[in-house]
Amino acid sequence: MNTEEIAKKVVELVRKQAWYEALDTLYDDNIVSVEAFSMSGGSPETRGKEAVRGKIDWWVNAMEIHSFDASDPFVGHDRFVVQYDADVTDKNSKQRRKLSEVGVYTVKDGKIIREEFLPRVD
Amino acid sequence: MNTEEIAKKVVELVRKQAWYEALDTLYDDNIVSVEAFSMSGGSPETRGKEAVRGKIDWWVNAMEIHSFDASDPFVGHDRFVVQYDADVTDKNSKQRRKLSEVGVYTVKDGKIIREEFLPRVD
Numbered sequence: 001m002n003t004e005e006i007a008k009k010v011v012e013l014v015r016k017q018a019w020y021e022a023l024d025t026l027y028d029d030n031i032v033s034v035e036a037f038s039m040s041g042g043s044p045e046t047r048g049k050e051a052v053r054g055k056i057d058w059w060v061n062a063m064e065i066h067s068f069d070a071s072d073p074f075v076g077h078d079r080f081v082v083q084y085d086a087d088v089t090d091k092n093s094k095q096r097r098k099l100s101e102v103g104v105y106t107v108k109d110g111k112i113i114r115e116e117f118l119p120r121v122d
Numbered sequence: 123m124n125t126e127e128i129a130k131k132v133v134e135l136v137r138k139q140a141w142y143e144a145l146d147t148l149y150d151d152n153i154v155s156v157e158a159f160s161m162s163g164g165s166p167e168t169r170g171k172e173a174v175r176g177k178i179d180w181w182v183n184a185m186e187i188h189s190f191d192a193s194d195p196f197v198g199h200d201r202f203v204v205q206y207d208a209d210v211t212d213k214n215s216k217q218r219r220k221l222s223e224v225g226v227y228t229v230k231d232g233k234i235i236r237e238e239f240l241p242r243v244d
Contacts (some may be wrong), residue, residue, distance in 0.1 A: 008243070034198070034199070035198070036199065072203075072242050074241060075240055076238060076239065076241065077158065079240060084168070101196060102224070104226055107222035116201060117198065118196035118203055120193075121129065121130070121195050122194055
């Protein structure tokens with residue numbers, strides 16, 4: 001798949017909240033996934049498909065997802081961007097909040113090799 | 123300035139359509155500016171501040187800008203993203219159209235060293 005096809009597939013799967021299917025079908029084994037902040041004071045970078053699977057496990061277990069919207073993708077060369085707007089409740093703290101961020105994805109040889117998540121700044 | 127400060131400044135200046143001020147104050151001399159497509163069959167990459175000034179000259183001369191909106195920035199580490207939605211008429215062809223794209227910016231040592239423009243794909 002080329003960058004545009006992968007971008008459209010990411011949007012399709014995220015809209016279905018099919019996180020594991022996206023990981024298994026679209027991601028390179030050596031994916032680097034970068035958050036803006038680290039959750040536990042460690043590195044904001046996660047390396048490798050199985051480590052990213054752990055992030056999805058955390059997300060699915062920690063959050064009650066009221067809604068999760070993905071924009072149409074923005075595509076150029078080996079890069080694409082998708083905006084996500086979510087309404088979630090942290091199951092632990094019971095705190096409900098809205099998340100707005102973009103994912104910046106890099107594609108190589110038909111797989112996603114890097115993703116960076118950038119939260120909206122008011 | 124850090125990444126967030128530069129991101130906010132880009133948004134402030136673009137909302138005023140102060141393209142040259144943004145270039146002169148926020149961009150590195152060795153800026154690399156990447157379009158999704160090349161306009162004349164050449165490289166989609168433009169290198170250096172003066173070459174990017176030429177792109178702005180082209181834009182300002184070629185387009186009648188009815189509106190140009192910039193989103194709040196999305197920021198993480200050395201990267202930020204801004205979504206642009208414009209309503210323009212090409213002065214030459216008289217064709218009016220809406221543009222929707224994101225700019226993906228990379229910052230180093232307080233200056234923008236790379237920008238990539240990715241159009242929205244329906």
